[in-house]
Amino acid sequence: MAAIIFDLDGTLVDSVPDIHAAVTLMLADHQASPMDMSQVRSFIGNGVPALISKVMEARDEDPADAKRHAQLEATFMRHYTAAPAKLSQLFPGVRKALLKLQGAGHAMALCTNKPIIPARAMLASFELENLLPLVIGGDSLPVRKPDPAPLHAAARAMGADPVLYIGDSEVDAEAAERAAIPLMLFTQGYRKSPIAALTHSATFDHFDELPRLISRFADR
Numbered sequence: 001m002a003a004i005i006f007d008l009d010g011t012l013v014d015s016v017p018d019i020h021a022a023v024t025l026m027l028a029d030h031q032a033s034p035m036d037m038s039q040v041r042s043f044i045g046n047g048v049p050a051l052i053s054k055v056m057e058a059r060d061e062d063p064a065d066a067k068r069h070a071q072l073e074a075t076f077m078r079h080y081t082a083a084p085a086k087l088s089q090l091f092p093g094v095r096k097a098l099l100k101l102q103g104a105g106h107a108m109a110l111c112t113n114k115p116i117i118p119a120r121a122m123l124a125s126f127e128l129e130n131l132l133p134l135v136i137g138g139d140s141l142p143v144r145k146p147d148p149a150p151l152h153a154a155a156r157a158m159g160a161d162p163v164l165y166i167g168d169s170e171v172d173a174e175a176a177e178r179a180a181i182p183l184m185l186f187t188q189g190y191r192k193s194p195i196a197a198l199t200h201s202a203t204f205d206h207f208d209e210l211p212r213l214i215s216r217f218a219d220r
C-alpha cells in the first residue's frame with residue numbers, strides 16, 4: 001500500500017490570503033506600502049526566508065542585508081503565526097479525499113516549506129492533524145525542498161513503500177525528481193510554469209479525482 005506525502009501551500013490549502021495579510025502587516029510595521037496578492041502568490045514556494053528576500057528585491061532592498069532580512073522575517077513570523085488560517089481555505093474536496101485515502105489504509109504525511117509551527121497550526125485549524133500526524137516543515141531539517149532530503153525523511157518516517165508525492169509547484173517537481181518519488185501534480189495551485197515544463201507522473205484538477213488516481217497508479 002503506497003504511502004502518500006502531501007505539500008501544503010497551493011496543494012491542500014489556498015493559503016495566500018493569510019500570507020498576504022502578514023506581508024501587509026510586516027510592510028506597514030516597516031513603513032512600507034502594501035503589495036498585491038498576486039505578487040505575494042508568486043513569491044510562495046521556497047519557504048519564508050525566500051519570501052522575505054523576494055519582497056525585499058521587489059522593494060529595491062538588498063536581500064543580502066542580513067540584519068534587515070532578519071528583522072523583516074521576525075516581523076512577518078510574528079504576524080503570520082498569530083493568524084495562519086484566518087482567511088485561507090482548503091481546496092475543494094481535500095478533507096473527503098484524505099478521509100477516503102486514510103480509510104483505504106494509506107500512510108500519509110505532510111512535507112511543506114512552511115515553518116513547522118504555523119504548518120501545524122494550520123492543520124489544527126482545518127482539523128487535519130489526525131489525518132496528517134507526521135509533519136516535516138521548512139525548518140525541520142537544515143535544508144528544504146527542492147532538496148530531496150525532506151521527502152526522504154517523510155518517506156523514512158512512514159516506513160512504507162512505494163511513496164507518492166502530491167504537490168503543486170516547480171519546487172515540488174524538482175524535489176520529487178531528485179528524490180525519485182513520483183509526483184501527482186495538482187494543477188490549481190501556485191505553479192508559474194506550464195504543466196509540461198514540470199516533471200510529473202500524473203495531474204489532477206480536483207481532489208475528488210485523487211483517490212481513484214492513486215489507486216490506479218498503485219495498481220499498475
Ligand SMILES: O=C(O)COP(=O)(O)O
Binds near residue numbers: 009010047
Ligand atoms: O512556504 C512556502 O513557501 C511553500 O510552502 P509549501 O511547501 O507548503 O508549498
Ligand SMILES: [Mg+2]
Binds near residue numbers: 009
Ligand atoms: Mg506548494
